[in-house]
Amino acid sequence: MPSALAQLPVPLDSANGRLCNTFRMRVYLGSDHAGYDLKNHLVQWLKEAGHEPVDCGPLIYDAVDDYPPFCLRAAERTAADPESLGIVIGGSGNGEAIAANKVKGVRAALAWSEQTAALGREHNNANVISIGGRMHTEDEATKFVELFLNTPYSGEPRHTRRIEMLSEYETTGELPPIPAHHPQG
Numbered sequence: 001m002p003s004a005l006a007q008l009p010v011p012l013d014s015a016n017g018r019l020c021n022t023f024r025m026r027v028y029l030g031s032d033h034a035g036y037d038l039k040n041h042l043v044q045w046l047k048e049a050g051h052e053p054v055d056c057g058p059l060i061y062d063a064v065d066d067y068p069p070f071c072l073r074a075a076e077r078t079a080a081d082p083e084s085l086g087i088v089i090g091g092s093g094n095g096e097a098i099a100a101n102k103v104k105g106v107r108a109a110l111a112w113s114e115q116t117a118a119l120g121r122e123h124n125n126a127n128v129i130s131i132g133g134r135m136h137t138e139d140e141a142t143k144f145v146e147l148f149l150n151t152p153y154s155g156e157p158r159h160t161r162r163i164e165m166l167s168e169y170e171t172t173g174e175l176p177p178i179p180a181h182h183p184q185g
């Protein structure tokens with residue numbers, strides 16, 4: 001069950017006063033130097049939208065820093081807080097998604113369009129969004145995050161079945177069986 005914190009509806013579109021049908025979310029953010037500016041922008045944007053951003057770093061701009069220390073921390077904290085979401089940001093978003101997906105319980109989706117941002121939630125129940133800060137304008141990336149936060153998981157049985165296969169593999173290391181009607185290699 002969502003906590004009281006998570007149940008508070010907040011206006012996301014303060015420009016026109018539209019009250020979006022969403023929840024206040026705790027959001028853990030991590031990046032590297034290439035995602036540093038966008039991360040800081042999103043921390044501010046999330047605050048203004050009534051969410052609770054938690055900045056997992058970097059807290060200074062360091063042109064030679066690496067994404068794993070910060071993105072793994074953001075991902076671990078997201079996994080440990082089931083009512084939260086995470087955002088990892090780098091130049092491409094690729095390494096950051098790879099890093100986040102190493103953490104048990106994380107499903108990180110690389111968003112490169114509005115549709116992939118929404119589908120990450122709708123089909124994959126992703127709890128982390130990865131964004132390439134060098135691939136998009138600030139406005140585009142902000143829109144991806146807004147869609148990610150506002151889109152619910154569909155709960156469709158076929159998607160749940162696939163997600164459960166991955167969780168099972170993550171836990172046991174055992175491959176899901178190939179369906180009987182498929183040719184076996």
Ligand SMILES: O=C[C@H](O)[C@H](O)[C@H](O)COP(=O)(O)O
Pocket residue numbers: 032034035067089090091092093094095096
């Ligand atoms: O997948 C990794 C990310 O895109 C990194 O942000 C990127 O590799 C950093 O590149 P550089 O160290 O050349 O700034």
